[in-house]
Amino acid sequence: MKFVIRDDDLNYFSKPADIERWYADIFSKNIPVGFSTIPFVKPVSDVYTAGAVAEEKEYPIHENEELIAYVKGNPLIEILQHGTTHETSGGYEYAHDVPIDEAKRGRDELERAFGHPVSIFVPPHDWIGTSGVYAVEAAGMDIIRGRGAGLRNWILRPRFILNFFRMLVFKSWHFLCGNVPAYPYVLNFGAHKEATSYRLEDPDVFDGLAYVHKKKGVFVVVTHLHFFTDEKKEQLMRLIRKGQEYGAEFVAPSKLFA
Numbered sequence: 001m002k003f004v005i006r007d008d009d010l011n012y013f014s015k016p017a018d019i020e021r022w023y024a025d026i027f028s029k030n031i032p033v034g035f036s037t038i039p040f041v042k043p044v045s046d047v048y049t050a051g052a053v054a055e056e057k058e059y060p061i062h063e064n065e066e067l068i069a070y071v072k073g074n075p076l077i078e079i080l081q082h083g084t085t086h087e088t089s090g091g092y093e094y095a096h097d098v099p100i101d102e103a104k105r106g107r108d109e110l111e112r113a114f115g116h117p118v119s120i121f122v123p124p125h126d127w128i129g130t131s132g133v134y135a136v137e138a139a140g141m142d143i144i145r146g147r148g149a150g151l152r153n154w155i156l157r158p159r160f161i162l163n164f165f166r167m168l169v170f171k172s173w174h175f176l177c178g179n180v181p182a183y184p185y186v187l188n189f190g191a192h193k194e195a196t197s198y199r200l201e202d203p204d205v206f207d208g209l210a211y212v213h214k215k216k217g218v219f220v221v222v223t224h225l226h227f228f229t230d231e232k233k234e235q236l237m238r239l240i241r242k243g244q245e246y247g248a249e250f251v252a253p254s255k256l257f258a
């Protein structure tokens, strides 16, 4: 079983101390963490922006030199792309019409800033519409999302149709059994792949880990750096210990798609 930690909403306003505070002990166990990073955060959003006035302005991540230097010096951090601006006015950013080059615009900013290829896209609020999928495919990236993979987009392509029915059967069967886990394997849609994830707060997150262990699949847990509490951190550590008991391999997110 592969075990991945995905922490969301890193942006221009984040500080290295925010990461160190919650992850120093995890890094000391040699466990990698994927940070879903917002390339051009807008303070008119529902993410952490350190109390900045809510305005339309974009804050490019490369201007936070302290954060860039810290990430470049930590080989256990992988940068994922989290939307382009994460703005929420007019709905979730990637849920509706997205210009075809919008994902690439964000990806280019992250690669320029961190000096490293970025190959995974995480939609804000785990929500992506079909035009968003096309934009991510145009940028040549794979997707980590919530449990909606396979059923929420409809593209007339054989692999999409195959996965649609695969997920329909999977969800119907588990619905009849009383609980629908996240799909435990990577789905291949032809022009991109998708992995599904649990939130740390999900009531069935430990059941999900046990299920993935049984299925020898991939387990992704989502955390939020700027909204950690001692209780949430303890929950994450319990999950890591359980993963270790199961003999999980703790990997950077891009290893899911390798």
Ligand SMILES: [Zn+2]
Pocket: 008, 009, 047, 082, 086, 124, 125
């Ligand atoms: Zn987010």
